[in-house]
Amino acid sequence: MLLETARSVMALAQRLGAQGVAASAGRARSVDVEWRDGKLEKITEATTHGVSVQLYVDGRYSAVSTSDLRPEALERFLADAVEMTRALAPDPHRRLPDPELYAGQADVDLQLEDAAYGDLSAQDRRLFAERIEAAARGHEAIVSVTSSVGDALYEGHRVHSNGFIGQRRATSFWAGASVSVKDADGRRPEEGDYAAARFFRELPSAEALGGRARERALSRLGSKKMASAVLPMVVEGRVAGGLLGRLLGPMHAGSLQQRRSFFEGRMGQPIGSALLDVADHPLLVRGLGSRLFDGEGIAARRLPLFEKGVLRNFFVDTYYGRKLGMPPTTGGASNLDWKPGERGLEELIADAGEGVLVTGFLGGNSNSTTGDFSLGVQGFRIASGKRAGPVAEMNVAGNHLELWKRLAAVGSDPYPYSALRTPTLVFDGVQFAGL
Numbered sequence: 001m002l003l004e005t006a007r008s009v010m011a012l013a014q015r016l017g018a019q020g021v022a023a024s025a026g027r028a029r030s031v032d033v034e035w036r037d038g039k040l041e042k043i044t045e046a047t048t049h050g051v052s053v054q055l056y057v058d059g060r061y062s063a064v065s066t067s068d069l070r071p072e073a074l075e076r077f078l079a080d081a082v083e084m085t086r087a088l089a090p091d092p093h094r095r096l097p098d099p100e101l102y103a104g105q106a107d108v109d110l111q112l113e114d115a116a117y118g119d120l121s122a123q124d125r126r127l128f129a130e131r132i133e134a135a136a137r138g139h140e141a142i143v144s145v146t147s148s149v150g151d152a153l154y155e156g157h158r159v160h161s162n163g164f165i166g167q168r169r170a171t172s173f174w175a176g177a178s179v180s181v182k183d184a185d186g187r188r189p190e191e192g193d194y195a196a197a198r199f200f201r202e203l204p205s206a207e208a209l210g211g212r213a214r215e216r217a218l219s220r221l222g223s224k225k226m227a228s229a230v231l232p233m234v235v236e237g238r239v240a241g242g243l244l245g246r247l248l249g250p251m252h253a254g255s256l257q258q259r260r261s262f263f264e265g266r267m268g269q270p271i272g273s274a275l276l277d278v279a280d281h282p283l284l285v286r287g288l289g290s291r292l293f294d295g296e297g298i299a300a301r302r303l304p305l306f307e308k309g310v311l312r313n314f315f316v317d318t319y320y321g322r323k324l325g326m327p328p329t330t331g332g333a334s335n336l337d338w339k340p341g342e343r344g345l346e347e348l349i350a351d352a353g354e355g356v357l358v359t360g361f362l363g364g365n366s367n368s369t370t371g372d373f374s375l376g377v378q379g380f381r382i383a384s385g386k387r388a389g390p391v392a393e394m395n396v397a398g399n400h401l402e403l404w405k406r407l408a409a410v411g412s413d414p415y416p417y418s419a420l421r422t423p424t425l426v427f428d429g430v431q432f433a434g435l
Contacts, residue, residue, distance in 0.1 A: 002027060003157040003167065005069065009051050010159050012075060016082045020056030020096045022164075022297075025049075026156030031122075035129035036146045043126075053078070057085040061094035093322040097296050101318070101328060102164045105299040106283050110290045112170035114199040117153055125149050128175065128206055135210025136177045139218060143188060147177040147210070151200070164297040172288070173200045177210050179217035189220035189392070191360075195417040198286045216359070219380075223392035225434040226381055232355035233396065233430040234348055234382065237413055239360055241420035246366035246373060247400055248333060251305070253320035255368055262371035262401060266311055272404030274308040277339035280315075280330070289334035289419030296331060303329055305336075309405070335419045341410040345424045348409055350385035356394075356432060357382055364395070371400040377432075395433040403427060 005025040013021045027049040034042040050067035051074075062085040066077050132147035151173045158166045176194030183189060193212040197203050204212075235243060250261035263271070282291050282300035291300050296318055304312040316324070317331035349357060357380045364375030374397040381388040411424030 002155060003159070003165075005051060006157045006159045009053060009074065009078070010161055013053060013055060013078050013082065014161060016075075016079050018055045018057050018082055018085075018161075021161040022054040022096060022158065023160075024052045024156055024158040026051075026154065028152060028154045030150065030152040031125060032148065032150040033125045033129045034146060034148045035126070035133050037144055038133070040126065041146070043122075053081065055081060055085045056095060057082055059090040059092060059094075060085050060088045061091055062088060093319055095318075095322075096160055096162050097164075097298060097318045097328070099163045101296075101298045102160075102293070103299060104301070105166075105292050106301075108283060108292075109285075110283065110292065111286045112168070112198055112290060113153075114171040114173070116200065117151070117171045120151065120200060125151075131206035132175060132177050132210040132213075135207045136179050136214045136217075137210075138214065139181075141181045141183075141218060141221060142214070143180045143182050145177060145179050145210075145213075147175075149175045158297065160297060164293075166293050166297060168291070171198060173197055173203055175203055175206075175209055177213035179213045181217045181221060183221050183223075189217065189223060191216040191220055196288060197417065198288065202286070220378070220390055220392070223378065223390040225393050226356075226391050226432075227435045228431075228433050230429050230431050232352045232382075232408070233427045233432075234345075234352050234355060234357045235425045235427070236345065236357065236359050236379075237411060237415040237422050237424045238418075239358065240422040240425045241415070241418055242361045243375075243425070244336070244420055244422055247404065248305075248315075249366075250368040250371075251314050252332065253314055253316040253324055253326065256314065257320050257323050260369050262367075262369060263311060263314070267314070269311060270309045270405070271306060271311045271401065272309040273407040275339075275341075275407045275410050276306045276309045276404055277410075278306050279304045279337045280333050280335070281337035282330070282334035284335045284337070287335040287419065288417075291334055294330045294332070294334075296328075298328060298330055300330070300334065302337070309407075333419070336421050338410060338414055338421065338423055340412045340414065340423060342412055343409070344411055344413045348411055348424050348426050349382055349387065351409070352382050352426065353385050355382040356380070356391065356430075357387060358396075366400070373398060373400060373403075391434070393434070396430055397433060398431055403430070406430065 010023040052065035174196040178192035255261035362376035366373040409426035414421040
């Protein structure tokens, strides 16, 4: 049905005067349950459906969408959209992708849909959220606990007037808890634990999620600033993605074309230490970012980003690729695939000797043009290779082009509940600002 809708929309847009059309028809259902301090706080369920259309008319381009799929409404909508597009300024770089980019789509089952999705009842969701909250309790310092459980099912079809046809069905599940505690000085620090997966049974148990949320919150009691210093920084895998995301942002071709990327002119040059070895991996089975094709229909392939610290590729879509004279790769990241180390978090803490274990980034900024950054952090002081007291209200500052050259170790423990799949990262000589 969705494929027929996409095809009929494409044909109608062509009949109304569009020379090129990309049409998508999709349907999504999502459910969210929030449980707070022993009672149901909120439950939401939403089902959406609609079409989105990219129109190429007389050298001009527009993108429109609607959820009104009645035939007479669609015809009026598309007729107006085509006329509106004719009124826009021409853009010679806006064209459908070259059909050669659609070729070679992998013949692999990515296992993105949990066949048992329909078996999950409202009672199951509520009980799971309730059990997470119960597991997060058990200490007098705990003030409040909010647990959440959610899931979604998406189905979509996409067709292009120059030959592309693609479909996608995927499920996703997420769950977690946020715990606030009361410190002796009256502060109320908050921490939690969360996870996401394609299959419900691949989420951690309610008891594991709640227990970790409790322990992480209690570990913030007594947090304080420490003296400013230059120290090794151990970044927990579950939060290292926040640091990595600031590195990847300026790798998009749009940033390069607009002169807002500190990577400009650095292709083939070392950006980090030899341990920075990362690829984009869209064909990971059950991956949270997995796909057979990207948002333009470009066939998904593994894309090296950094090899032994050297910058190898950018995220290049067809539009900015034409503007820059660069061959398209893909419009954005899917899953990341790190070359892992041989040691996990605790071993890397022991190896660090003295330093700071970062368990959270709190605000701050990162300049995509210069690479300068300043980020709030919380975590633990590392003394004699062990966690010492909790620290908070600290900042790390520097420049990405220097920081990643200080990458001294990569863990063997990629975080499984994120598409970034970041392992523990260790950096030498990082400037911490505190007292």
